[in-house]
Amino acid sequence: GAVVSQHPSWVICKSGTSVKIECRSLDFQATTMFWYRQFPKQSLMLMATSNEGSKATYEQGVEKDKFLINHASLTLSTLTVTSAHPEDSSFYICSAPRTGMPYEQYFGPGTRLTVT
């Protein structure tokens, strides 16, 4: 099967600090990865699309200067939450389709961010 990992699985940080979340495709290559956010008891909402070797594309209403995305290789995308505030506390999940099999998506286990 296709495995996607995320690190860390949970993180607590102080307001004003930055947090980096990694998303890795372990056994396949992914030229595109997606970052979603899920608030408690709600559905997943797409934040941005991470493209290997090029700039990320952000959904309307998502601040690109606050949520920095880097897709440095075919197996790694990172999301950095800069100057975090309590309202950024959420569950962040990444997904990736296999290169060459563009439709089915595989999801990471998620990262729970709490900003105090």
Added chain:
Amino acid sequence: GIQVEQSPPDLILQEGANSTLRCNFSDSVNNLQWFHQNPWGQLINLFYIPSGTKQNGRLSATTVATERYSLLYISSSQTTDSGVYFCAVGYSMNYGGSQGNLIFGKGTKLSVKP
């Protein structure tokens, strides 16, 4: 954009009962997936089913693309089936970019009582 509606929003079952979850979508799609989100938040892939019927153990799914709906059947439910079930759809004319992402319904919260 594509709208995804799931029903029912909540479902309570006695262990051993069968259930059907429904997903309606508003436009043509070339990706439809069913997920089970466990208590720790992990999304478990159940089915990739843009059309047709698939079965995996006690679970099966059917998508009628021409009528824009999909059904997830759970037979002989167990307490471990509890959680939220999401339907998600996507459409991609050209691979890559935001057109390849999934759009999620609001989910069906299933509680199976012993």
